[in-house]
Amino acid sequence: MRLREEIALLEGCEDDVSKIGFSPDGCLLVASDESGTARLWDLADLPASGPGRHR
Numbered sequence: 001m002r003l004r005e006e007i008a009l010l011e012g013c014e015d016d017v018s019k020i021g022f023s024p025d026g027c028l029l030v031a032s033d034e035s036g037t038a039r040l041w042d043l044a045d046l047p048a049s050g051p052g053r054h055r
Contacts, residue, residue, distance in 0.1 A: 008046045010031070010039075010041050012031075012039040012041075013031055013037065013039055014037065016033060016034050017033050018032055018033060019032045020032075027042065027043050027044050028042060
């Protein structure tokens with residue numbers, strides 16, 4: 001049985017996140033918070049290892 005494991009903490013949203021989305025290739029993540037602020041992360045900067053991470 002696989003347990004959930006945190007592989008990264010993406011910081012930047014000040015309020016509760018209300019929406020998220022991934023680019024079609026899965027390399028970018030965008031999140032918007034309840035204040036309407038949007039943040040963009042390049043997921044290529046994350047470690048390649050860990051559950052669910054295949055490169």
